[in-house]
Amino acid sequence: MIKRNLLVMGLAVLLSACGFQLRGTGTTELAIKELDLSARDAYGPTVTQMRQVLESSGVKLYSGAPYKLVLTGEQESQRILSYAGAGRTGEYQLSTVLSYDINGQGNLPLMSDKLEVQKVFIHDGNNLVGSDQEANDARKDIRRELVQRMMLRLQQLTPTQLDQLQQTAEARARAEAAALEAAQKAEAQTPRQSPVELPRQ
Known part of the structure; x- marks a missing residue:
């Protein structure tokens, strides 16, 4: 028994030394402060x-x-997976899609x-209160997992990546501004046609 406990502890130490962390127990250190x-x-x-x-x-x-996380939308959908007991009991699937943007400086x-x-x-059609509780629990689990996944996405963003994204966004904004200015100049230089005068009867 003691040997087995020591083996488990040794494996845990070895795995943590390799950077492995159990889900929900690791650090959530972010490069974005x-x-x-x-x-x-x-x-x-x-x-x-x-x-x-x-x-x-x-x-x-x-x-x-310097950086802004915008949760732009949260869409929930529900569909029936299976029926049992004359359609009174069945499995339902809840899906939630969370859309987000990350904006930089400016x-x-x-x-x-x-x-x-x-x-x-x-x-369960015979237990509506219990079924509502099941649905609410599923929503809570979904929300918790969405937040966890969002944190994982944020953890993957390094200062270097953010700088590169910022530079790309600035270059795109400059190009769009230059294109707009050129279009406005071209329109201003285009001679306008004078109205056609109809001959008098």
Whole structure:
């Protein structure tokens, strides 16, 4: 028994030394230390939970931070997977898609992406209260996983990557501004046709 415990402890130490971490137990250290967080639903449960996790990870959240995470949309859908017991009991699948943008300095768009999480729950036509609770629990699990995945996405962003994205966004903005200016100049230099005078009868 002692040998087995020592073996398990030894494996745990070895794995942690290799950088392996169990899901939900590892550090959530981010390269981004300052962030502006906003959402279409400013007081919704997802952005509230996201704010709590970011702050607990040492990220300073304030308006005007160099980078901005915008939760642009959260769409939920539900479909029936299977029926049982004359259609009264069945499996339902809940899906939530979370769309987000990351903006840089000058509010320039750096990247845009989305996350999707699905959960299955049992709906019992004879126990509507219990079924509603099952659906609510599934929504909570989905929200928690969306926040975890969002944190993983943010963890993968290094200062170098963010600088490159910022430079690309600035170059694109300059090119668009130059193209707009050239179009305006070309329009201004184009001679305007004088109205055609109709011969008098």
